[in-house]
Amino acid sequence: MDDDHYDFSRRSVLKGAAAAAVLAGTAVALPNVKVPSAQAIPRTGIRRRREVAIFGGGMSGLAAAHELVERGFRVTVYEPAFLGGKARSHDVPGTARGGRLPLPGEHGFRFFPGCYQHVTESMERIPLAGGGNVKDRHLINVETAVIAFDEAGYAPTTAPASIMGFVDHASSIVELDNLRNALTTGLKFVVDVPPQELAYFVTRELIIATSCQERRLGQWEKQSWIQFVKANGKSPAYQRYLAGALTRALVAAKSQTASARTIGQIGLALATSATGLLSQYDAGLVHGGVDRILNAPTTHAWIDPWVAHLRRLGVSFVMGEGVADFQISGGHITGARLQSGASVSADWYVAAMPLDRLRTLLTPALLTADPSLAGVGHLEDDWMVGIQYFLSRRSDLPPGHIAALGTPWALTGLFQARPWGVDFAKTYGDGRVRDCLSIDISDWEKPGIVYRKPAKQCTKREIAREVWAQMSRAMNAGGRRILRDEEIVTWSLDPGVTWSPQIANATPLMVNTAGSYQHRPNAYTTIPNLFIGGDHVRTNIDLATMEGANESGRRAANAILAAADSPARPAPVLPLWELPMLDPIKAEDRKRYRAGLPHFLDV
Template identity: 40%
Template sequence: MARRTKVAILGGGIGGLSAAHELAELGDDAFEIDVYEASEAVGGKAKSQFLADTGREGRLDLPGEHGFRFFPAWYSHLPDVMQRIPRPGGGTVADNLVGCTEMGMAEVGARQVYKLKRHRPSAVGEFVDMLAAVGDLFEGTGISTMEMGRFVLSMLGFACASDERRRDVYENRSFFEFIRGATYSERFRRYINSSRFMVAMDAQRGSACTIGNKVLQLILDFFRPKGANDRVLNGPTATRWLDPWEAYLRSRGVRFHFGRPVSALEVDVSRRRIAGARIGSTGERIEADHFIASLPLEPMALLVGDDLAGLDASLMEFKRARVHELTAWMVGAQYFLRRDVTICDGHIAFPDAPWALSAISQAQFWTRGQEEAFSALYGDGSVAGVLSVDVSDWSTTAPGLSKTAAQCASKEEVLDEVWRQIKQGLNGTKEELLRDEDLVRAHLDTGIQFTAEGVRNASPLLVHPPGSWYQRPLAAPEGVQNLFFAADFVQTGTDLATMEGANEAARLAVNGLLAREGRSARATLFPTTEDAGPLMRKIKAWDRKSWLEQRRALPNLPKPPGPFRDGEGPSLDEVKRYQAELEAAARALPDLP
């Protein structure tokens, strides 16, 4: 019997599990796959954090999470792998995804939460009506039509730019600079920065290329059918996704080793290979034919020494990067309530919250289609609902506390202030949605640790500052023969630190490994697409040709209205005329051969 190729996957998060999945299914039993995970469970940042000893009389412990799960419409790789994971009782774990029909904005002083209902047509048509989509986004918020018009013009200009021009030009400036965010009202700036409530985006720190791509995707999502643009799991991540995934991989021969953190990589410089890895506090040495690293950004950066970085240009750029300047904190908290406060059928942004909060009331989704109530499934029977909150700004001072989140002395201090900010946004003059007497207990992500030296976060996220694309490694570095990266910080088409990015990186890593093994099989990749209509695709194609040949934007497009002085902008009629002019210009462009 031929010797099987040994693959060591370092890290059991979404990237590591995805790499194991693709190898197990594509390898024809040719690979011996071992996953080494530092914690005691798979999932990384996605794993559930059940509160020990809170379940009674057959109920599960109360379910905490690193943060709420979110599956936007532009995810392609993750739904694909979920459709290949059997679900106990039949079907696949993709059947555990349920659609959200609303998005909420909770402003301080508002009479009630503004609920954006997603009911737009299922197709854009020949040309995207950007004004209609952005108008839906800001309808009822009090944003001036001039500011809305200026934002539409910015996004139309971005939509016309080819991917190559976006990377060459917009990568090197922030999204806030690109839209001239400082010239907008404070109210509008709060709304733009609340883009972070859906994905790990920071409009002020993130590059215009990365943030612009995702903002455009979110805008285009408003043209999708109700419930198809925003999906969540119908239960805790562990039970609805990760546990079935681990069971399936074990059935395919994948072996898991828990409590085994990676402490060092040994490099054979002369052969341009990883010779081995040191695991755990004892420094146990493991050997493999190939190594797939699926570690968070900061731990991975510590493992890339001079000898390894010297073998590959992308790893050298990665080593030179100031990793702490590339990251921010985005972690979750859960508030377990005596009554189910649904708020809206989807996610809620808190644009006034100093700590950039976003939330979702989860019980409505976790009991959908079931006869049992939340209180019958989790805890001791006293908890009827759970509000899951993401805290995305740890460096802004909360006026009521006179501290940043990172300056707090305990998790209780953080949780109390987050609760106060949530109540400010939700408890308008019409009704009091949240009451202190409803709160049973609260949970903060266990990755946040309070020490004598201050607050530490074990899982910071890449926030894609300008120029950071060039500091991120490739999934399959050419200079190292047997090292690959399946992590959300590598260069991918997704280009965002998300579960989708980790899954795509894993596929790129596996494809690189398969190629070096001389195998023809490949994991499927799904190019990121912008469904803005065939005429917009034609403009982008011509812009690509013009940019690659002459390094200039397409010269024969109509010029947008403006320029405008600070605080001014176009009328909506001017924006409509400009959209019509762009559409006419696109029709006049000949088809490219």
């Protein structure tokens, strides 16, 4: 096939306003664009090429492989380290005794909010031995949440995540100590955050909810979250908890730099899914689903079955190999060189790797062929890494996430034994461990309370002591010793964090800073046979998450379908659904924005 014929085919696919739509959705920028199916793309009669090389076996790489192999492509995934990427779990080395499994370590506990759609749809298509699928057998609702504050006068409070959560755990929720804590914390919060400031914060979120997409991208994308909620001049509690801590508890993002559009939209999506008013979200206030987790270690419950299923479908996996560079000639990728020196030749190439790895591949030749990829150099990444404490006593708290608001390192956590429904002592380790407290560390740059140093300046042991001290101070603030030093049997920090001799993290994630959307790549490039996957790609959820990575893999697969002139149906790519009752207000805001007027609530 000569280049002229190929270029004509490419132009017929990626043309005019339909260019992004053909790739199964244009993210939040154009939510009402009708997306044509692959069958609607003009056919060219060109011989279809089928070999796909995917570099990276994380969320985006596995998702792309899944969609492509189901549509008849021959797929090979090259992964230098571990399948599953930042979503994987790992066995803690040397901890198994007496026929038990090793203690389960995680990159960080997994969180599947009700607004996640692509990840859960993929789970439904992963069959399990004995029947059923990953979603039905391993994804469970989290029924409560513990809200703790790192400040004197606040007490940790257990709250239901749904009506059924309240019914199932009413005895713990209405228990005297918990009611006292709720009253104490509630009264102090009202005092510390004046009612007018709380109302103002709610109004700011309503502005996001009723803004047209043009304003979100043209105005709110360019502001940081802390600018948008106008924290300057507000009370310290407003700045610390509403403007700051909630942002850090949700994602590894700093309120001073995070895009207001991104933070506002994910907050809106979480709230919308919680209402239960939209059938597209499998969640609601009655039955839950707003917060979901896996009921076993991530790799065991999800990644291993997924990889096994893909192997059965015909996907090949080459482990211990990563791409070193791409060869390019005539504006096309002609081959890839692996880190071992071996060469790979394919029809289509997908760079489905973290941001820091992608940067190393952007050679002058590649940037000449697609100058838009230079924007990748302007994107920023950050750390969000987990540590697990294995404890000799099973927690008696109802199963639920812990948000330790205001902790210097922005900690969130989860006791795993109860929601997993497992007897840890019989299943894992040497018989001494009865529970695991898995904690995510989201801020690695603020000084701690023990060593007065940021996490990035601490040793491994110092990090373990510091995290435990911060979480203990927040959780034990109500007078009850929920966390006890003497109950720690052992702990495990994500092995992706290393000291050699300086601290490094093998798994950073992109953070959505204000104005960064313009620099983020699409899943397709102007190099006709090169595609991009990863949580840094433009997606509807617009956040560095498993969901965003999965969506990007689908977008890359759909771009290949289009470029290959395939008759197969594209992989579903879904928007963040919003309440249709808000559409008339958004339409009015669109008129105001185009006329250069502010949002009617922006006073």
